[in-house]
Amino acid sequence: MATQPRRDESGRAEANKSAPGGAASFKRRWGGGRRSTAAPYLFLLPFFAIYCTFLLYPTFSALWLSFQEAVALDVPSFIGLDNYVRLVQDERYLHALRNTTVYALASVFILSPLALAVALAVRSFLVPSVNLKSFYRIALFLPFITSFVVIALMFSLIFNKDFGLLNAFFRSVGLPELNWLRSERLAMVSIVLVGIWTYLGVNSLYFLAGLQNIPHELNEAAAIDGAGRRKTFLYVTLPLLRPTILFVVVQATIFSYQLFEIPFLLTNGGPSDATLFLSQYLYEVGFSQFDRGYAAAIGYSMALISIFLTVIQLLLYRRLTR
Known part of the structure; x- marks a missing residue:
């Protein structure tokens, strides 16, 4: 005789809570349905292990090393702030700081306005076709993802005094040849030109993204009010582009103080330290002179300068x- 399920007062069948395949049995089997609070941390553990091993430990180790005298394989000895005092007395460090600052100023006041001009040209009637605009976006991004070795090799051929493309053009129009990479006066100009070519496209894409976020209705309202293109740009477009301008300027400043590959491969800091940058000087002190403590102090001075300039720009x- 089959067993009938018990019914409650309303007449509905009461679920058999002790059924072997029921939810209650499943919960009991797997810990009562409780969530383990340790599981998320176990998944994050590999990330924190890698982060601490390859970022936090080297960062604080280099900071401690900057307060020590550590040359080659000698046992490091604590010397306090002597390495940082040495920075302000080192003429080559100050010269490299000046060169890096000149390049940073060129990136901010020459590269950024040019990038904005290119973005406005691509977005405006100068490039009417949608497909052509997409082509220009791809073309603008290509220099940024090109290897610095390839860029340096290409511009070494362009700037070569004897068979370079630039001097060949000058000869064809009757202008004198210039020694671009071996002249103290022109070497920094050459590095700035290479930097502009490398970063112009990607900065233009940043400005294009900022321009696309500006509502078209605002430009239409300004046109209805009688504002011309110049006033619309100055009083509508430019104020709304301030976040993008800040991002581009901060990024250009940070990249300038980290620049290493292009001057190292093109001029190796020469001639007569005319293109010696802070990152090159750090490399020379750390891997040629093996003065690890002083190299760490140079590295931290670069970081502090970048942070200081970024804070000033934010303010x-x-x-x-x-």
Whole structure:
């Protein structure tokens, strides 16, 4: 005789809670349905292990090393702030700092306006076709993803005094040849030109993204009010581009103080340290002179300068946007 399920007062059948295949049995089998609080941390553990091993430990180890005298394989000895005092007395360090600052200023005041101009040209009637605009976006991004070795090799052929393309053009129009990479006056100009070619496209894409985020209705309203293109750009477009401008300027500053490959491969800091950058000087001190403590101090000075300039730019941005 089959067993009938018990019914409650309303007449509905009561579920058999003790059924072997039921949810209650499943929960009991797997810990009562409780979630393990340790599981997320176990998944994050590999990330934290890699982060601490390859970032935190080298960062604090280099910071401690900057307060020590550590030359070659000698046992490091604590010397306090002597390495940082040495920085302000080192003429080559100050010369490299000046060169790096000149390049950073060129990146901010020459590269950034040019990138904005290119972005406006691509977005405006100068490039009417949608497919052509997509082509220009891809073409602008290509220099940024090109290897620095390839860029240096290409521009070494362009700037070569004897058979370079630039001097060949000068000869064809009757202008004198220039020793681009071996002249103290022109070597830095050459590095700046290479930097502009490398980063112009990607900065233009940043500005293009910022321009596309500006509502078209604002430009139409300005046109209805009688504002011309110049006033629309100055009083509508430019104020709304301030976040993008800040991003481009901060990024250009940081990249400038990290620049290494292009001057190292093109001029190796020459002639007469005319293109010696801070990153090159750090490499020379650390891997040629094997002065690890002083090299660590140079590295931290570069980081502090970048942080200081970034904070100044953020404060100026906040003041301008009030």
